[in-house]
Amino acid sequence: MKYKITFLFLLFLSIICSASEVEDLMQNGNNLYQKNQFEEASKLYERVLNYGYESSELYYNLGNSYFRLGKLGYSILNYEKALKLAPSDEDIIHNLAIANARTIDKIEVLPKLFFIRWFESLVNLFSVNGWLYFLYFLMILLLLTAAAYFVINKIIIQKWAFISGSVILGVFILSLVFFGLRLHQDSQFTNAVIVEQAVTVKASPDVSSNDAFIIHEGLKIQIDDKVSDWYKVRLADGKIGWLRSTEIKII
Template sequence: MKTIFAVIAALFLASLPAAAFEKDFIEAQTAYDEGRYSDASMLYADMVSNGVDNVALQYNLANALFKGGDLPEAIWHYRKAYYAAPRDPDIGANMHFALNAAGAIEPAPSLIQRSLATLSQNEWIVVAVGAYAAMALLLILALLIPAAKRNLSKLSLLPVALILLSAAGWWQWKQLEIHPEWVVVNSGATTLYGPVTGSTAHFKVPLGALVRQKSVDPKGWIEIEYDGTRGWLERKYIKRVSP
């Protein structure tokens, strides 16, 4: 799978004007293959910060960070790659390994949530557009062929179902904007019962943990949920993954 991602990234980079980032990509790949993970991470990160943001680069950057021992940043980039390619087994497996290495508990979505997350947000949009087009075509055919109107009306139930399903899938991903995910990137993260310094300590969150925002306090505190338990955490301990 690593080779596939490398090919995809190479093709993408080759399509850019004057292959602006091709040299950095090759250097990063070489550094990674030679075990110079810090150099590879820096080169991949520079490419992402300069606007070349795709699944292949996020995945490669995460791998370099993981190999270099920077688990929090590796998990952050694995999660970014997962958003774009939720069905990719290597992204899921490596993120699982990274979370285990960090001693963090992996999120456990429900069966419905897992099913709706099978397609990315952009893929659900494509499904919806295709379903709308199919429904419009069936309606036109029903007008042009009155004798087939009954059967075409029955067939139109399929695109209607797909539209409803894609709306549910899109809404599932939309929740990441309403309740974004964060990664704990600084050690010493202990949640409190309230968003006030000096409030009673609640529970510790391991470095690299993936948490979900539930609410926000204007003073810079985030109410997070981790392993089914909520607590307040200062923003300085976490880095937002979701859009």
């Protein structure tokens, strides 16, 4: 029993120490960034990631550091990771747009019908965790309205609780659908960013295969398949080809 208690205590202590060190690294990184020491700041932010800690703020700060260093690919990579955790954050969206404007390749996205774009924007309104928290919130509201309906013996209150509960239930079901679609989207589709200045996309997963086309640093691509250390990639305009794993970073 003493051994178990000691082990749990040491585990708890290590977690506390790690959290404290992560907080110190983040603060020191922010201080270095304010002093325009972007290289040193990025190293501290990367150390935080090595601890297994992730947040939209961390990726956003790291993206800013790489942008200042002129590393466009890594800047966009981290902005995209930040956006994945906080899809509605205006600062992330703004800085990502600025970084994307500096990329060489201007790929025309395949056109989609208006209602499809509108529906996708609703699905991407929150991250997976964001939709989950929203569902928890709606569930609490449903329980409160149900309690008001069954406990309070007043017609006006019961009528209000019934109408409110019906609306909340409808929103809950719709949000559950969006949560499922966002979860499927994140698990089904993998995106990446080109991190080298220029890469030659191959027609097949072989160095000796024909060159398909050339793309440049910062371009966001979709991963369709993997063979050994080669990825089958798809551009927004539908072009496909193969790239080595060293030429891209997964978002």
